[in-house]
Amino acid sequence: MLKLISKIFSKKASDKKTRKPSLQAIQPKSLDNLFEKHFNESSYFKEGTFDTVIKHLRHEIDLNKSGEKLTAEEKKSLGLNSRLSITSDLVAVLSESGLNLLNPKEALKQVYYRATFEANRIENFNKMLSAGIEQATYTSCGDERDCEWCKANNGVKFKVSEALNTEINQGCTCDWNRGFFKAEINF
Structure with missing residues (x-):
């Protein structure tokens, strides 16, 4: 009986070793x-x-x-x-x-919304990463205010990372990025 219990607990310990390492969280910046x-x-x-x-x-x-x-x-x-x-x-x-x-x-208005939308995006990315979600699909607003980056990337899957946040800040030329990311959940 002790051998059986030992086997069960030793497998769980080894399972923890084979799990994926947690995804790298994005360092949140203060709103200021x-x-x-x-x-x-x-x-x-x-x-x-x-x-x-x-x-x-x-x-x-x-x-x-x-x-x-x-x-x-x-x-x-x-x-x-x-x-x-x-x-x-x-x-x-x-x-x-x-x-x-x-x-x-x-x-x-532009400075306020750029900062608050970026803070919200980083928070959402971190929630996805903590849940083990690695990819998300970008959805633009789909109106006349969308810039070329938003139009070109509508429906595109991205790896959730700090680099994605940087790409949005560098590529999007909207007054502020109004798009959102839908988590890609794979079972």
Whole structure:
């Protein structure tokens, strides 16, 4: 009887040795680090304004409401749409290319959504990896806002990894990547 019990437990120990090693988790970055990364990649802001912009991104201040609202003449002199409600605090952080946007408020929105969507994607990738899922299929939104990378990779299977997250950041030129990854589960 002891030999039988010993055999059973020794097989389980050897089974653990033959299991696949756990997949490499992607190191999550803090949301503040992602805000800073996407802020630095953007050409829409003046240098040295990150401390103010991050307060907006954290919802501590609202650059769209704080400061004096520009008059129609001031907006006209900056080449802005006079119908938009733009504040002096927002103008103070925007570079010339940020002011040249059809709606300069989009600069803030772009950094916010790029960072939060990337944080969510990394979290989802890590959940897949912890469940032993190695591949996922990319699905783009399928509308006119999809960039060429999103269109070309719609329906493509990818290996879930840090490299995939990097590829999205380098290849996707959407205002922010709105696609999602469906886990490929093989039984």
